[in-house]
Amino acid sequence: MVWQSNRWRGFTVALLMTILSSGIAWSQDNESIEAQLNLTQQQKEKITELRKTFKKSSAPIKSRIRSLRQEQKNLENDGAAEAEIKKVLDKIAPEEISLSLLLLNFKRDYLAVLTPDQQKKLQRLKKK
Numbered sequence: 001m002v003w004q005s006n007r008w009r010g011f012t013v014a015l016l017m018t019i020l021s022s023g024i025a026w027s028q029d030n031e032s033i034e035a036q037l038n039l040t041q042q043q044k045e046k047i048t049e050l051r052k053t054f055k056k057s058s059a060p061i062k063s064r065i066r067s068l069r070q071e072q073k074n075l076e077n078d079g080a081a082e083a084e085i086k087k088v089l090d091k092i093a094p095e096e097i098s099l100s101l102l103l104l105n106f107k108r109d110y111l112a113v114l115t116p117d118q119q120k121k122l123q124r125l126k127k128k
Contacts, residue, residue: 033125037118046113054106061099068092 039047072088111119 033122036125037114037121039114039118043113047110050106050109050113054102058099058102061095061102065092065095065099068095 034044034047068088068091072085072092075085075088111122114122
């Protein structure tokens with residue numbers, strides 16, 4: 001039973017880290033590359049707005065995930081039954097899915113702002 005709880009925990013932690021790190025990396029990488037894309041002022045403004053919207057939309061989800069993670073940790077430290085821990089993990093999973101979908105939509109919206117040539121250049125620059 002403990003093994004299954006640890007397996008779930010490991011899976012959800014790995015998923016969350018992937019989600020968060022890809023979002024952070026996407027944002028940081030693009031900020032450092034955008035100068036090379038020769039963005040118009042209108043594109044820069046649109047991208048800034050997309051980032052603000054993503055941050056605003058993702059903040060409550062990230063907060064709920066942190067809270068649920070703390071609840072999970074408390075249950076584990078208190079020696080709670082696996083069923084209790086699984087209930088918390090079952091609440092975390094849809095939050096992580098929501099966060100993943102927000103990030104996916106952000107990336108799609110971001111790419112839609114770019115011209116086809118800028119999209120190709122971005123792909124090349126990200127491979128470096």
